[in-house]
Amino acid sequence: AAGAGGRASRFEQRLEELAAYREQWGHAAPPLGTPLGRWAYAQRGRKAKGALSAERVAALEALGFGWEHPLDAEAAGGDAEALFEAMVARLEAFREENGHCAVKKKHNADPALGYWVNDMRIAKRERRLPAAQQAALEAMGFEWEARRQCGSAFMVGFRELCEYRDANDSIDVEAAAAREGAMEQEVRLAAWARAQRAARAKGLLSDKRVAFLEGIGFEW
Structure with missing residues (x-):
């Protein structure tokens, strides 16, 4: 519910942002490297601890919010640079095996890698991918558009x-x-x-x- 003076709570504000994100991208799993993604990660943690009200759980689920994100385990340490390096290593292993870096978003063999590759594409499109990370990915032959789209x-x-x-x-x-x-x-x-x-x-x-x-x- 709105707080004093009719102002929306922080949760409601983020919920509106999540709804807008879902409208734009077609899903409710924002990249973990963004403020909205970190908030979503926190909601999953609160629910796991029984600290998220049933009303808020219902509001999130109404948007198709998932309580498990493939990258949650990797992000648990909170070190973005270490996460990037770890995922690059997994991408290199994928390239060695497949001869390319075109990982599908729904990559059953390594779901986290598929989501991470998609997050990197979105980050570049929105111009928030650090230049050093972009250069490192391009040196590997990273494909910025999914093959089925390009x-x-x-x-x-x-x-x-x-x-x-x-x-x-x-x-x-x-x-x-x-x-x-x-x-x-x-x-x-x-x-x-x-x-x-x-x-x-x-x-x-x-x-x-x-x-x-x-x-x-x-x-x-």
Whole structure:
């Protein structure tokens, strides 16, 4: 319930953030390296100790919240750098066995590795992955898009827009394309951006693709 003065409690605020996260990403398991992920981890711990009320348990479960996250055991030590190094070692073992780093999110042989790889992809997309960690992963041949997604025309355009953003610190390709002497890439990306807006206006752009674009600051 809201506290004095009608202000929402910290739990309610986080619950709203979790609902928004679920709306954007399609699940209620935020990455552990984020404030929301750490809060989710804490709720699992509170429930395990019997310290989470039935009302709050029900509110979380209504969002599809899971009480076990594959990365919980690895995160228990609280050392983010050690966790990264440990997961990189597991990824290296996967690469040695399979010849690539394209771990599926639902990797039955090592569920934690699958979730961690997905978390790294999201962290890079949201520009919160430390440069040193990104470089270490790229040196291994890390794939920033899941293989089942990366070949679509949308993902080709999306990746190019992300690369443009990283190089220019902006995704306003339409303004860039309108300038005299605009680069061919800017003109091409501007047309692609307009196509995405038109597709969304017609209800033809999936929620997942909308989430991808909004995750990098795309404006409609």
